[in-house]
Amino acid sequence: MRTTKFTLLAIALVTAMSISSCNEKTKTETTVEKAVSTETVVANETPDYFLLRPEVEKAYGYTHAVKIGNSIKISGAVSMDDEGNPTAIGDLEQQMKNCYADLDKILKHYGCTFDDVVVENVFTTDMAKFLEFAGYRTEIYKKQFPTGSWLGVKELAIPEFMIEIELEVHKAQ
The missing domain is CATH 1.20.5 (Single alpha-helices involved in coiled-coils or other helix-helix interfaces)
Structure with a gap:
């Protein structure tokens, strides 16, 4: 019991x-x-499209940058003139500088700087040459480097292009 x-x-x-x-x-x-x-809070955010070279971008079928909310996606910049012709042929260092100059124009359009870049992807047909000149990036990224990848590729859109750089940006409010 x-x-x-x-x-x-x-x-x-x-x-x-x-x-x-x-x-x-x-x-x-x-x-x-x-x-x-x-x-x-869900906001209805309309994409804002930016064309750096409207005729060239229309011919190739892309938009150079799209901003939605605080995020901006920037298509790969290459070394070309306003008609879409390759520039600095055979000179990877100058092509890289030309890419960053175009990217700077796009960033300024949106009121940003390279300090706002959170992702940078570099595509190059000559990785050894790129590594030789990669130090130039310290002139571009003064506060910190973004995340990203460096990829060696067989070819880019036009054979004379040796480098292409794409960015993702976060614009602080």
Whole structure:
């Protein structure tokens, strides 16, 4: 009889703790739900398209930059003139500088600088040559370097292009 009373007491205690535990979980879930659902704002953001060289971009079928909210995606810049002809042929260092000059024009259009760049991807047909001149980037990125990748590729859109640089930007409010 004594064992049965002890067993019943143990079962009652475990049941009480379980019910208490369930109530605590419900209180915690409710608190978390309230915290999560207090400020959800969804804005209707229309893309803002920017064409650096409208005729060239139309002919090749791309837009050089698109801004949505605080994010700006910039297509790969290459070394070309306003008619789309390659410039600085055979000179990777100058092509790289020409790319950054075009990227700077786009950043300025949106009121940004290279300090706002969060991703930089570099595509080059000559990685060894690029690495030789990569130090130039310290003149571009004065505060910090963005994330990104450096990729050696077989070819770019036009055979004379040796480098292409694309960016992602976060414009602080």
